[in-house]
Amino acid sequence: MSIFYKSDLIITNDGPPLREGIVELNEDGLIVSVFQDDSFHDFKYVEGVLIPGLVNAHCHLELSHLKGHIPAHTNGMAGFIDQIFSLRANTNDDACREAMIANDKAMYDEGIVAVGDISNSSITIDVKKESGIHYHTFVEVMGMSDALAESRFENGVQLLNRFVENDLSSVSLALHAPYSISKKLIQLVNTYLKSNSPSSIHINESDDELVFCKSKVGPLKEVFEKYKLPVQDFDNLTQETVLIDVVKELTNAAPLILVHNVKTDLAEIEKSNQLNANLYWCLCVQANEYITGQAPDLKIFNSDSLNVVVGTDSLASNTNLSVWEELKIISRLNNQIPFERLIKWATINGAKALQQNNKLGKIKPGYAPGLVQISNINFENPVITFDSFTRRIKI
Numbered sequence: 039m040s041i042f043y044k045s046d047l048i049i050t051n052d053g054p055p056l057r058e059g060i061v062e063l064n065e066d067g068l069i070v071s072v073f074q075d076d077s078f079h080d081f082k083y084v085e086g087v088l089i090p091g092l093v094n095a096h097c098h099l100e101l102s103h104l105k106g107h108i109p110a111h112t113n114g115m116a117g118f119i120d121q122i123f124s125l126r127a128n129t130n131d132d133a134c135r136e137a138m139i140a141n142d143k144a145m146y147d148e149g150i151v152a153v154g155d156i157s158n159s160s161i162t163i164d165v166k167k168e169s170g171i172h173y174h175t176f177v178e179v180m181g182m183s184d185a186l187a188e189s190r191f192e193n194g195v196q197l198l199n200r201f202v203e204n205d206l207s208s209v210s211l212a213l214h215a216p217y218s219i220s221k222k223l224i225q226l227v228n229t230y231l232k233s234n235s236p237s238s239i240h241i242n243e244s245d246d247e248l249v250f251c252k253s254k255v256g257p258l259k260e261v262f263e264k265y266k267l268p269v270q271d272f273d274n275l276t277q278e279t280v281l282i283d284v285v286k287e288l289t290n291a292a293p294l295i296l297v298h299n300v301k302t303d304l305a306e307i308e309k310s311n312q313l314n315a316n317l318y319w320c321l322c323v324q325a326n327e328y329i330t331g332q333a334p335d336l337k338i339f340n341s342d343s344l345n346v347v348v349g350t351d352s353l354a355s356n357t358n359l360s361v362w363e364e365l366k367i368i369s370r371l372n373n374q375i376p377f378e379r380l381i382k383w384a385t386i387n388g389a390k391a392l393q394q395n396n397k398l399g400k401i402k403p404g405y406a407p408g409l410v411q412i413s414n415i416n417f418e419n420p421v422i423t424f425d426s427f428t429r430r431i432k433i
């Protein structure tokens with residue numbers, strides 16, 4: 039049996055927006071047809087704007103219990119990493135599970151249908167198995183010394199296999215960040231990815247990162263030495279920029295989600311896109327504000343020729359895992375980004391980055407994208423305001 043929803047405005051990502059359009063779905067949420075017909079009356083009315091399900095391209099569900107544990111603006115990125123190291127040593131598994139379940143539900147209710155989730159352990163497996171959200175797990179590997187590379191890589195593959203054994207086969211390896219990996223580890227991960235495997239890396243998040251990667255000095259070095267990491271073994275990245283050096287090495291990562299980009303500039307974007315045509319530029323503006331108080335140069339990302347996606351990062355550096363809240367901050371930081379482009383970043387682009395764009399991201403027959411209602415919005419001339427909010431249409 040079909041269900042029909044009519045809305046004031048529908049963003050389909052499959053042609054121009056539809057005024058007073060109607061979406062027909064079957065009981066499984068699969069879209070049967072999309073049409074406009076003033077004489078058709080057998081529908082449920084959805085006030086406001088209807089969009090496909092949201093995609094959170096970068097999250098760490100396993101850190102959900104750390105909400106509020108690290109104050110905002112604590113001595114920049116080095117200070118943040120210092121606190122993460124000390125807090126992670128004392129994880130309470132029950133508190134972590136409870137927080138993950140609550141936040142998975144909050145993401146589901148807001149209309150998030152897919153998440154790119156970084157995992158360092160198997161603790162998220164049970165939540166992901168039960169969730170109505172599609173998770174692509176990026177098993178994270180790190181280790182700044184070549185001597186550690188083999189064992190860190192093997193541990194990563196073992197953890198990846200745990201997800202596969204639990205029927206969570208949407209999983210791949212991801213390097214943590216340029217400051218925490220060795221050249222050998224990059225090569226091992228790249229070889230393992232083969233071609234066309236999604237991967238992810240944190241990049242260009244702060245000056246601390248760039249100073250350490252180029253010259254092995256600065257506040258990050260001090261934190262790493264405090265925790266007795268093998269800083270002396272780290273190979274500086276000295277060819278071009280840190281971002282370009284990494285993109286050059288990770289040739290098999292496609293899509294490759296580049297997370298943060300606070301320090302990314304236009305020349306780097308252009309050069310990187312020439313090296314790898316399947317790059318996704320992930321913005322996590324709330325986390326950036328939380329950790330360093332800085333923001334990416336959003337005007338360089340305001341283009342349909344770039345694959346921009348939206349992530350929340352973790353609750354260690356954010357107050358929520360809401361993609362809609364991220365869009366509000368992006369809009370506040372740069373009000374020149376068109377509404378439809380923002381929706382695209384948070385829906386179809388994320389679906390592509392997680393290789394789910396054959397069923398998610400578009401309101402189109404044959405797709406099952408999930409439907410999301412945006413309320414408190416001027417649907418005649420939509421702008422993302424702080425009063426607006428989203429909810430999943432439960433079929």
Ligand SMILES: [Zn+2]
Pocket residue numbers: 096097098156240297351352
């Ligand atoms: Zn992250």
